[in-house]
Amino acid sequence: MDISSVSQLVSGVNSNQQSQAPPPIPGMSPSPTSAGVEAGTTDTYVPGQQPAEPQSFAIDRERVSSLWNQHQERVDSFRRMVETLLGQQAERQGLVDGWNISDIEITPEMRTEADELLSEGGYFSVEETAARMLDFAVALTGGDPARIEVMRDAVQRGFNQAERMFGGELPEISHQTLEAVMNGFDEWAEAGSASAITLLNR
Numbered sequence: 021m022d023i024s025s026v027s028q029l030v031s032g033v034n035s036n037q038q039s040q041a042p043p044p045i046p047g048m049s050p051s052p053t054s055a056g057v058e059a060g061t062t063d064t065y066v067p068g069q070q071p072a073e074p075q076s077f078a079i080d081r082e083r084v085s086s087l088w089n090q091h092q093e094r095v096d097s098f099r100r101m102v103e104t105l106l107g108q109q110a111e112r113q114g115l116v117d118g119w120n121i122s123d124i125e126i127t128p129e130m131r132t133e134a135d136e137l138l139s140e141g142g143y144f145s146v147e148e149t150a151a152r153m154l155d156f157a158v159a160l161t162g163g164d165p166a167r168i169e170v171m172r173d174a175v176q177r178g179f180n181q182a183e184r185m186f187g188g189e190l191p192e193i194s195h196q197t198l199e200a201v202m203n204g205f206d207e208w209a210e211a212g213s214a215s216a217i218t219l220l221n222r
Contacts (some may be wrong), residue, residue: 026098094160102153102178103185106194107178109144110182113191138193146193149199149221151219163214172205 114120115134137144153175161167180196183190204217215221 024197043074050170067094070200094119095169095170098156098160098171098183099178101156102175103181105144105149105152106179106190108184108198109138109149109197110190110194112144113193117191144193146196146200147222149197150204153197154204154208154214154217154219158208158214158217161214165209165212165214167206168209172202173203175201 026153102161111120112134115126115130118126120126136142140147142148157171157175161171162197175198177196179190182194200219204219207216208214210216
C-alpha cells in the first residue's frame with residue numbers, strides 16, 4: 021500500500037468520526053451545548069445588531085376623558101335618583117302630616133295611601149327606600165368597595181339638594197333613610213363585599 025492510499029484511509033476514518041454523534045448514554049440527555057449546535061438553536065452574535073428598543077406607552081387622553089365623563093354621568097344619575105326618592109318620600113310624609121308644597125287639597129284617601137307607602141314594608145319606608153339606593157350604588161360600581169366614598173358623597177349631595185327643594189329641611193323619615201344608607205356603606209366597606217349589606221339581604 022502506497023502513502024497516498026494510507027492518507028485517504030486516515031482521512032475517511034476522521035470524517036466518519038466527526039459526522040456521527042456518539043451513542044447516547046442510558047439515563048442521560050444530550051448536553052445543552054451539543055443539542056443546541058445540532059438543532060441550530062444557539063444564540064450567535066451578529067456584528068452591528070442593536071438590542072430592541074423598549075416599548076413606550078402613550079396616554080390616550082381622549083379615551084380617559086370619555087371614560088371619566090361616562091363615570092360622572094352615572095354618579096350624577098345616582099345623585100338625581102337619591103334626590104327624587106327623598107323628595108317623593110318627603111311629599112308623602114307631608115301628606116300624612118298635613119303640609120305640602122304643591123298647594124293641593126289633601127283628601128283622607130290621599131293621606132291613607134301616603135301612610136301605607138311610608139309604613140314598614142311600604143315603597144317609601146326607610147328600609148325599602150334605602151335598599152333601592154344601595155342596590156343602585158352596587159349596580160353602578162360592580163360592588164367595588166374602592167368606590168364607596170364616591171357613592172356616599174353622591175347620596176349626601178342628593179340629600180342636600182332635596183332639602184333645598186323643601187325649604188331647607190326634610191322630614192325625620194328622610195334623615196332616617198340617609199342614616200340607613202350610610203350604615204349600609206359602612207357594612208360594605210368593613211366586609212369588603214356588597215353582599216354584606218343588611219338591607220340587601222333581608
